[in-house]
Amino acid sequence: MSTISFATELEHILRGENVHLDLPVSKLVERSLMRNEGALTSTGALSVATGKYTGRSPKDKFIVMEDSVKDKIDWGSVNQPIEKEVFTKLYNKVMNYLKEQEELFVFRGFAGADKSYRLPIQVINEYAWHNLFAKQLFIRPSQEELVDHEAEFTVISAPNFKADPEVDGTRSETFIIVSFEERVVLIGGTEYAGEMKKSIFSIMNYLLPEQDVLSMHCSANAGKEGDVALFFGLSGTGKTTLSADPNRYLIGDDEHGWSNNGVFNVEGGCYAKCVNLSYEKEPEIWNAIRFGSVLENVVLDEKTGNPDYDDTCLTENTRVAYPLEAIPNTLMPSIAGHPNTIIFLTADAFGVLPPISKLTKEQAMYHFLSGYTSKLAGTERGVTEPEATFSTCFGAPFLPLPARRYAEMLGEKIAQHDAQVFLVNTGWSGGPYGVGKRMNLAYTRAMIQAALQGELNSAEFSVDPIFGLNVPVHCPGVPDEVLQPKLTWANGEEYDKKAQELANKFKENFEKFDNVTEDIKNAGPNV
Structure with a gap:
């Protein structure tokens, strides 16, 4: 199938009598209820269930092996290749399936708040509530912008279309396939709406660096004086919670770009x-x-x-x-200046990392490349309790390009704008998962407040003997003993054993980065 026939097939779908184009929120809620897709809560929100898939399906995500991208993509277990012929056949099947549906719902909008870098998109849905999700998560255009809107990428979501792996060449009934040449994301066999959101993020993570813009898996907010903070971290580490600060302006909770102009949100929702x-x-x-x-x-x-x-x-x-x-104190449009403070969030299931530590530039690069955290229960299929993991750049599942590309860009920007970097553990304290307790949110907020206000820039620090991190001795609003994780454990020897275990994992993971400087390699834990 040529590019022309791909586009023709798509145009045919969009012109169908069964298509509802750009319905307002009220109508999408109405259609969802009429179709028995969900129910209203006591506050008026639409409540839905996503069936057996309640998280992302990373093993069912593929990128089409095409000439224009085959030498750029970091192929592997995250970016799995699929042949163009396999994609084309599945695309045709899905399109024929959609033509037979009584109703389809289409949203047109954008990804990227900065108009210099935004991507016009459209989302075609089998479910009304999926289209409502897309309308709330992506950037909604004005009526004037809709007049000239031409989608450069299309997301097609058909959750009730289930693939046959033996016939269709997929791993299971579920598939999330990106074609950069045809500018299409094809999703089927899963009702989990987060696949749409993360597919567009993955696409932006490919397109933005080509425009010299660092794409980031982070939340962001701004102070009343214009100072900007970034919060990096995987799902469940606190990006959304900690960026929704009543004393600061929210820029966005999950996905951002950092250009020569400053920071901008990729999305229009949370x-x-x-x-x-x-x-x-x-x-x-x-x-x-x-x-x-x-x-x-x-x-x-x-x-x-x-x-x-x-x-x-x-x-x-x-x-x-x-x-x-x-969110009452949202910055609109969601664009701001260059970051003053960068915070790496990690949910340490070992319970041994300090709740906050200040990083040198070399340590910042080490921990950004490491991306240590714990996968929290439910964020992916099959994860039922926290699992220690290393996710490069705190976003490996969504990075099509080699990790070094993103890391080098971040290092350059930290140096250029003299940003202060902190590592914050929102995970366990007093013991590992199952023994200790999750870090007190009030303490975490107090530590971040101190970092944002510059109170930790000239504080007294002690150096953690195992991780080599600069840990503040005092922090307003936080008991001193909480700052030193070993003091929160009942058994100091058990702490040392567990800390050394995690330090070894850091070292083993970092061996794959054989092309970084010795200064960065030596910025990790002492083994």
Whole structure:
């Protein structure tokens, strides 16, 4: 199938009588309810269940092996190749399937708040609630922008179309396939809406560096004086929670670009975890769950419609999607200057990393390349309890290019703009997972506040003997003993043993980076 026939087939679908184009939020909610796709909560949010897949399916994600990208992609277990012929046949099947549906829903919008780098996209959905999700997560155009809107990438999501691996060449019934030449993302066999969001992010992670823009898996906010902070981290480490600060302006909660102009959000909404959500701990997110928001896999009380955020019988990975405007102090448009402070968030399941430490530039590069954290339950299929993992650049599942490309760009920008970098452990304290407790959120907020206000730049530090990190001796609002993880353990020898175990994992993981300087290699733990 040639590019022309791909485009022709797509145009044929979009002109179909079964297509609802750019429906407003109210109509999408109405269609979702009429189609029995979900129910309204007591606050008016749309509550849906995603079936057996309640997280991403990374082993079912592929990139089409095409001439224009085959020498650029970092092929491997993350970026799995699939032949063009296999993709073409599956594309034709999905398109024929969609033609037979009574209704299709299409959203047109953008990825990238900075107009110099934004990507016009369109999303074609079998489900009304998926289209509502897309409308809330991506950047919504004005009526004037819609007049000249020409999509440069199309996401096609057909959750009820299930592949036959023996016939279709996939690994399972589920598939997420990106074709950079045909500018298409093809999704089937899964109802988990996060696949759409992360597919566009992966595409931006390919396109932006080609324009000398660093794409980043991070949240971002700005102070009232214009100072900017970035929060890097994988799902569940606290990016959304910690960037939603009532005293700062939210730029975005998950995906950003850093150009020569400054920082901009890739998205127009937030996708926050809901597990154990409470008004007391996270009032901004709590209040954002209202009409137009989409709750995924949250159990409702049948009589009252009240969500039970503590009930994880469906999944630990309960989520809510809402537009940026649902957060009162959002910066609109979501564009800001160059970062002053960069925070690497890690959920350490070993319970041995300090809750906060200040990094040298070399340590920053080491920990960015390492990307240590724990996969938290539910974020991927099959993950039922925290697993220690190293995700390069805190975003390996979404990086099509070699990690060195992103790391070098970050290092250059840290040096150019003299950004201060901190490593913050939002994981366990007092022992490993199953023994210790998750870090107190109030303490984490206090430490980040101190970092953002510059109170830790000239603080007294002690050097962690195993990890070599500069740990503040005092921090406003945090007990001194909490800052020293060994003091929170009942048994100091057990701490040393566990810390050495993690240090060894760091060393083993970093051996794959054979092309970095000795200064960066030596910035890791002491083994």
